[in-house]
Amino acid sequence: xxxxxxxxxxxxxxxxxxxxxxxxxxxxxxxxxxxxxxxxxxxxxxxxxxxxxxxxxxxxxxxxxxxxxxxxxxxxxxxxxxxxxxxxxxxxxxxxxxxxxxxxxxxxxxxxxxxxxxxxxxxxxxxxxxxxxxxxxxxxxxxxxxxxxxxxxxxxxxxxxxxxxxxxxxxxxxxxxxxxxxxxxxxxxxxxxxxxxxxxxxxxxxxxxxxxxxxxxxxxxxxxxxxxxxxxxxxxxxxxxxxxxxxxxxxxxxxxxxxxxxxxxxxxxxxxxxxxxx
Amino acid sequence: xxxxxxxxxxxxxxxxxxxxxxxxxxxxxxxxxxxxxxxxxxxxxxxxxxxxxxxxxxxxxxxxxxxxxxxxxxxxxxxxxxxxxxxxxxxxxxxxxxxxxxxxxxxxxxxxxxxxxxxxxxxxxxxxxxxxxxxxxxxxxxxxxxxxxxxxxxxxxxxxxxxxxxxxxxxxxxxxxxxxxxxxxxxxxxxxxxxxxxxxxxxxxxxxxxxxx
Amino acid sequence: xxxxxxxxxxxxxxxxxxxxxxxxxxxxxxxxxxxxxxxxxxxxxxxxxxxxxxxxxxxxxxxxxxxxxxxxxxxxxxxxxxxxxxxxxxxxxxxxxxxxxxxxxxxxxxxxxxxxxxxxxxxxxxxxxxxxxxxxxxxxxxxxxxxxxxxxxxxxxxxxxxxxxxxxxxxxxxxxxxxxxxxxxxxxxxxxxxxxxxxxxxxxxxxxxxxxxxxxx
Amino acid sequence: xxxxxxxxxxxxxxxxxxxxxxxxxxxxxxxxxxxxxxxxxxxxxxxxxxxxxxxxxxxxxxxxxxxxxxxxxxxxxxxxxxxxxxxxxxxxxxxxxxxxxxxxxxxxxxxxxxxxxxxxxxxxxxxxxxxxxxxxxxxxxxxxxxxxxxxxxxxxxxxxxxxxxxxxxxxxxxxxxxxxxxxxxxxxxxxxxxxxxxxxxxxxxxxxxxxxxxxxxxxxxxxxxxxxxxxxxxxxxxxxxxxxxxxxxxxxxxxxxxxxx
Numbered sequence: 001x002x003x004x005x006x007x008x009x010x011x012x013x014x015x016x017x018x019x020x021x022x023x024x025x026x027x028x029x030x031x032x033x034x035x036x037x038x039x040x041x042x043x044x045x046x047x048x049x050x051x052x053x054x055x056x057x058x059x060x061x062x063x064x065x066x067x068x069x070x071x072x073x074x075x076x077x078x079x080x081x082x083x084x085x086x087x088x089x090x091x092x093x094x095x096x097x098x099x100x101x102x103x104x105x106x107x108x109x110x111x112x113x114x115x116x117x118x119x120x121x122x123x124x125x126x127x128x129x130x131x132x133x134x135x136x137x138x139x140x141x142x143x144x145x146x147x148x149x150x151x152x153x154x155x156x157x158x159x160x161x162x163x164x165x166x167x168x169x170x171x172x173x174x175x176x177x178x179x180x181x182x183x184x185x186x187x188x189x190x191x192x193x194x195x196x197x198x199x200x201x202x203x204x205x206x207x208x209x210x211x212x213x214x215x216x217x218x219x220x221x222x223x224x225x226x227x228x229x230x231x232x233x234x235x236x237x238x239x240x241x242x243x244x245x246x247x248x249x250x251x252x253x254x255x256x257x258x259x260x261x262x263x264x265x266x267x268x269x270x271x272x273x274x275x276x277x278x
Numbered sequence: 279x280x281x282x283x284x285x286x287x288x289x290x291x292x293x294x295x296x297x298x299x300x301x302x303x304x305x306x307x308x309x310x311x312x313x314x315x316x317x318x319x320x321x322x323x324x325x326x327x328x329x330x331x332x333x334x335x336x337x338x339x340x341x342x343x344x345x346x347x348x349x350x351x352x353x354x355x356x357x358x359x360x361x362x363x364x365x366x367x368x369x370x371x372x373x374x375x376x377x378x379x380x381x382x383x384x385x386x387x388x389x390x391x392x393x394x395x396x397x398x399x400x401x402x403x404x405x406x407x408x409x410x411x412x413x414x415x416x417x418x419x420x421x422x423x424x425x426x427x428x429x430x431x432x433x434x435x436x437x438x439x440x441x442x443x444x445x446x447x448x449x450x451x452x453x454x455x456x457x458x459x460x461x462x463x464x465x466x467x468x469x470x471x472x473x474x475x476x477x478x479x480x481x482x483x484x485x486x487x488x489x490x491x
Numbered sequence: 492x493x494x495x496x497x498x499x500x501x502x503x504x505x506x507x508x509x510x511x512x513x514x515x516x517x518x519x520x521x522x523x524x525x526x527x528x529x530x531x532x533x534x535x536x537x538x539x540x541x542x543x544x545x546x547x548x549x550x551x552x553x554x555x556x557x558x559x560x561x562x563x564x565x566x567x568x569x570x571x572x573x574x575x576x577x578x579x580x581x582x583x584x585x586x587x588x589x590x591x592x593x594x595x596x597x598x599x600x601x602x603x604x605x606x607x608x609x610x611x612x613x614x615x616x617x618x619x620x621x622x623x624x625x626x627x628x629x630x631x632x633x634x635x636x637x638x639x640x641x642x643x644x645x646x647x648x649x650x651x652x653x654x655x656x657x658x659x660x661x662x663x664x665x666x667x668x669x670x671x672x673x674x675x676x677x678x679x680x681x682x683x684x685x686x687x688x689x690x691x692x693x694x695x696x697x698x699x700x701x702x703x704x705x706x707x708x
Numbered sequence: 709x710x711x712x713x714x715x716x717x718x719x720x721x722x723x724x725x726x727x728x729x730x731x732x733x734x735x736x737x738x739x740x741x742x743x744x745x746x747x748x749x750x751x752x753x754x755x756x757x758x759x760x761x762x763x764x765x766x767x768x769x770x771x772x773x774x775x776x777x778x779x780x781x782x783x784x785x786x787x788x789x790x791x792x793x794x795x796x797x798x799x800x801x802x803x804x805x806x807x808x809x810x811x812x813x814x815x816x817x818x819x820x821x822x823x824x825x826x827x828x829x830x831x832x833x834x835x836x837x838x839x840x841x842x843x844x845x846x847x848x849x850x851x852x853x854x855x856x857x858x859x860x861x862x863x864x865x866x867x868x869x870x871x872x873x874x875x876x877x878x879x880x881x882x883x884x885x886x887x888x889x890x891x892x893x894x895x896x897x898x899x900x901x902x903x904x905x906x907x908x909x910x911x912x913x914x915x916x917x918x919x920x921x922x923x924x925x926x927x928x929x930x931x932x933x934x935x936x937x938x939x940x941x942x943x944x945x946x947x948x949x950x951x952x953x954x955x956x957x958x959x960x961x962x963x964x965x966x967x968x969x
Contacts, residue, residue: 013625013887017621017625017883018305018306018307020617020620020621020624021305021306021617021620021621022306023620024475024616024617024620025302025306025475025479025617028472028475028476028479029479029480029482029483032479032480032483032488032489033483033488033489036651038650038651038653038654039650039653040650041650041653041660043664043667043668044668045668070608071604071605071608071609072605072608072609072611072612073474073609073612074477074605074609075473075474075476075477075478075480075609075613076470076473076474076477102327102328102331102332102540103327103331103600103604103608104331105331105590105591105600106591106600106601106604106605109591109601132336132339133331133332133336134336134533135332135336135533135536135537135540137381137385137532137533137536138384138385138388138389138392139381139384139385139388139528139529139532139533139536140529140532140533140536142388142529143526143529143530143533146526146529147526150526150529150530151340151530151533152339152340153339153340153342153343153344154339154343156589157588157589158339158588158589160343189392190392192392192396193388193389193391193392193393193396194388194392196396197392197395197396198516208470209466209467209469209470209473209648210463210466210467210470210900212466212667213459213462213463213466213667213671213675214463214675214678214899216667216668216671216672216675217401217404217672217675217676217679218396218400218679220404220672220676221396221400221401221403221404222400222404223396223400229466229469229648230466230469230470230473230648231469231470231473232469232648249480250473250476250477250480251649251650253472253476253479253480254469254472254473254476254648254649254650255649255650255651257468257472257475257476257616257620257649258468258469258472258645258646258648258649258651258652259646259649259651260620261468261472261619261620261623261645262642262645262646264620264623264624264627265623265624265627265638265641265642266642267624268623268624268625268626268627268628269627269628269629269638272628272629272630286594286598287602290598290601290602290603291602293602293603293606294602294603294605294606294607295606297603297606297607297610298606298607298610301607301610301611301614302610302614304614304850305614305617305618309850309854313850314565315565315568316607317611317848317850318565318566318568318569318572319568319569319572319603319607320603320604320607320608320611321547321569322568322569322570322571322572322573322576323572323573323576323599323600323603323604323607324604324608325544325547325548325573326572326573326574326575326576326577326580327576327580327600327604328540328541328544329541329544329577330576330577330580330581330584330590330596331590332537332540332541333537333538333539333540333541333544334541334581334584335584335590336537337534337537337538340533340534340537341534351527352534354531355530355531355532355534355535355538356534356538358531358535359534359535359537359538359539360538362535362538362539362542363539363542363545365542366542366545366546366549372496372497375497375501376501376504377535377539378501379501379502379504379505379508380504380505380508380528380531380532380535381532381535381536381539382505382508382693383504383505383506383507383508383509383512383528384508384509384512384528384529384532385532386505386509386686386689386690386693386694387508387509387510387511387512387513387690388512388529389686389690390509390513390686390687390690390723391512391513391516391517391719391723393682393683393686393687394683394719394722394723395715395716395719397679397680397682397683398679398680398683398684398719398722398945399718399719399722399967399968401676401679401680402945402948402949402952402967403964403967403968404676405676405949405952405953406948406949406952406953406955406956406963406964407956407964408956408957408959411959420669421956423669423670423673424669424672424673424676425949425953425956426673426953427672427673427674428672428673428676428677428949429946429949429950429953430673431673431674431676431677432677432680432681432942432945432946432949433942433946434677435677435681435915435916435917435942436746436939436942436943437745437746437916437917437920437935437938437939438743438744438745438746438920438932438935438936438939439746439939440744440746440747441746452677453633454632454633454636455673455674456674456677456914457632457633457634457636457637457640457674457906458636458637458640458666458670458671458674459640459670459671459672459673459674459675459677459678460637460640460674460902460903460906461636461637461638461639461640461641461644461666461671461903462640462641462644462666462667462670462671463671463675463899463900463902463903464637464640464641464644464903464904464907465640465641465642465643465644465645465647465648465663465666465667466644466648467619467900467903468619468641468645468648469645469648471613471615471616471619472616474609474612474613474615474616475613475616475617477609477613478609478610478613481606481609513723516713516716517712517713517716517719517720518711518712518713519710519711519712519713550847614876615876615879618876618879618880618883619879619904621883622879622880622882622883622904622907622908625883625886625887626882626883626886626887626907626908627907627908628886628907630910631910633906633912634906634907637903637906637907638907641903678899678915680942680945681915681916681942682915684726684938684941684942685915685916685919685938687723687726687727687730687938688726688730688934688935688937688938689785689934691726691727691730691731691934692730692930692931692934697734697930698785698930
């Protein structure tokens with residue numbers, strides 16, 4: 001087929017794919033130079049998460065923040081994770097951080113840095129503790145529910161757990177008020193199976209957006225008490241705690257990219273049906 | 279976060295920026311040695327960080343304190359753990375089956391006992407729980423949609439009987455309902471991927487001091 | 492005899508461990524042996540996590556040894572960066588019990604590693620966008636339903652959807668809160684039975700490829 | 709009942725019942741009872757796709773994706789099922805004389821793939837047409853992608869089979885195949901890649917369908933027996949849901965209470 005015979009749509013369909021990559025990458029930058037801000041509606045699952053934490057957590061309660069996402073997923077998971085950390089600190093909870101991803105150390109360091117204002121009045125060992133890494137295995141999560149000390153003999157820095165004030169009477173899932181898990185994979189499944197069902201510990205998911213789909217039935221059936229869906233959930237949480245931050249800014253880029261994707265799909269299908277009719 | 283001031287951090291920032299461009303030279307231009315270089319850098323770093331964090335330090339943290347207290351039984355899992363490495367030898371591969379047997383037993387034992395309630399029973403219960411008293415027409419519609427949808431979708435995965443007659447209609451509806459679900463999943467995937475990419479676009483500008491850190 | 496050691500004994504261990512996990516879950520009592528086994532499994536899993544790394548590193552060592560064209564210089568670089576990182580990390584661990592306290596390890600982790608990880612993970616965004624334009628066509632009812640639901644959800648996730656038309660988030664939220672539930676629920680149920688069946692076959696030693704049997708023998 | 713932990717009785721019933729059913733049908737399968745797999749449109753479309761390639765005089769491409777190492781408990785079975793299907797595809801190709809190219813990024817699956825292809829060509833009486841060069845082994849995700857996309861442009865295959873355990877390469881290869889106008893059949897059990905395969909392929913095997921399709925080719929009595937057992941369990945659940953759904957209109961909680969036992 002020579003060039004002249006091509007219809008408009010066929011020509012359009014032959015654009016090099018790199019053109020699209022450039023359009024997208026440049027389009028994504030615009031909102032960071034000129035912010036595009038629209039109001040954000042709160043979804044029911046995020047509201048349940050927020051209200052669940054507010055209702056359940058009393059000052060002094062011990063909660064687990066499970067870091068099951070790698071540094072590679074920060075842009076998506078970090079906003080919700082930090083917003084939840086801040087909320088828990090506001091509620092007076094004592095936080096145990098641990099993670100199932102081998103680069104958890106850097107993520108923990110980053111959480112401390114991003115929530116600096118909140119952590120500066122807290123004391124390590126009394127208000128929060130970092131236990132480090134456990135293998136990405138169902139057996140490990142199940143054993144953590146039965147006895148934290150069988151997996152973590154010491155905290156990440158070598159102090160035995162019995163010498164850490166906030167860990168004195170904490171060893172089982174029943175000593176933990178709730179678990180918030182930020183995932184890219186399926187670690188939250190393990191918490192559902194090994195913590196929520198046998199011990200009744202409330203669990204909520206604050207991971208990537210796709211899990212917002214796969215875990216929706218768990219949320220609907222009351223297995224998860226709340227759920228934050230990706231960076232959008234992060235933006236909603238930032239609105240709820242009254243501290244617009246990274247996710248709120250990123251919503252501008254989400255607007256641009258999502259519009260671009262929808263336009264692409266619509267154009268593609270117009271072209272498809274136009275050339276099929278011919 | 280303020281723009282870093284320490285020389286090492288400023289240097290690091292620019293290294294990070296350059297490595298990012300090397301990777302994106304692949305989609306934005308074509309495959310080239312710079313991309314290969316950055317990719318191999320990543321693998322090298324990842325393997326080292328993984329080994330430091332998992333096999334070496336976490337193992338020591340887990341087994342050293344009990345061993346020092348005289349819990350000799352902890353030697354067994356250590357030996358079993360190293361037996362896994364026989365997977366690398368064609369001749370002695372069978373030795374690795376013993377640790378695998380423990381892992382498989384624990385993994386599947388926990389998995390199978392775990393899925394029964396949340397994946398099966400809770401889902402059935404949730405499907406057949408009617409809306410609370412005082413529910414409106416919309417709630418009843420959603421109740422009917424979810425129940426019929428779940429029934430038809432599960433029926434679609436009946437695999438050893440032909441879908442004939444009335445079942446044929448039900449399973450076709452089931453497939454459409456699965457497609458709606460995958461559509462929503464697709465929408466969320468776009469959110470995830472674009473959030474990731476926007477993080478990179480933001481970083482690109484931050485290093486150049488066009489966007490605030 | 493050797494065959495029995497290689498097969499039947501292995502399957503027996505699997506079955507015993509599995510059954511212990513079941514008993515602990517279903518029957519009242521204290522089952523310390525289950526806890527002990529899980530601790531073991533965790534330690535074994537943790538030690539064996541290095542296996543993939545060893546495999547990959549030896550592959551790159553082979554590349555160097557055979558001077559594989561176009562690859563071996565990169566393999567050398569991979570080994571260099573690997574050695575620098577692991578040695579600095581271990582130095583940090585030995586001296587302070589925390590690898591992150593070594594400044595070189597921390598720097599390598601914080602800047603190159605973090606940036607590369609996020610960059611590689613984000614690359615799919617490009618592909619999705621071009622595929623959306625070039626390939627996502629409503630060529631049958633399945634694809635049409637998927638794309639319609641997908642577009643509503645996409646515009647609901649972006650706050651701008653509401654600005655375009657106030658009905659978009661209403662429809663999109665319905666897809667998210669109710670529309671997708673039956674499909675996802677069905678996947679949970681089907682996957683659960685799939686797992687039961689797969690686990691059952693593994694228990695009986697009838698699942699090939701599980702104990703490293705497909706490979707090699 | 710003081711021995712069983714309260715709230716877990718029903719779970720035990722399901723577990724035991726499933727195991728009994730699995731065992732019975734595995735046993736019957738081994739004794740020679742035939743368990744059919746229902747017609748799967750993507751499987752029925754395979755001869756059509758290969759016939760199309762024969763007409764056009766172009767090759768057929770098969771790839772199982774990069775996610776599945778054979779020893780991985782979630783991804784491995786997908787690749788095994790995909791390789792069974794590859795056996796069927798290879799026989800069809802051998803019969804019609806269509807060139808088959810297999811892109812294999814998984815080192816552990818390489819020997820099995822070669823064996824499968826050799827057997828398939830042998831079974832069609834054309835062992836001389838098999839050559840190990842049909843299998844293109846490329847390790848690493850991006851070199852693999854580059855190779856497949858380059859192949860699409862160069863050889864313009866008439867039909868692509870994207871069946872196995874996929875990561876994001878599904879979207880790239882689906883798009884690449886689409887732009888050259890290839891007929892595509894996809895299949896995966898990884899939920900996160902299903903939408904892309906549905907959007908870019910003409911036929912798709914979803915989740916368990918992939919295993920069933922594999923078993924329908926390999927005739928493995930254990931897998932088929934388990935599938936039959938699973939189906940009966942699904943029928944039981946469907947029946948429960950229908951009864952519960954109707955009871956729901958009367959707000960009668962009797963079934964829910966039974967299930968909570």
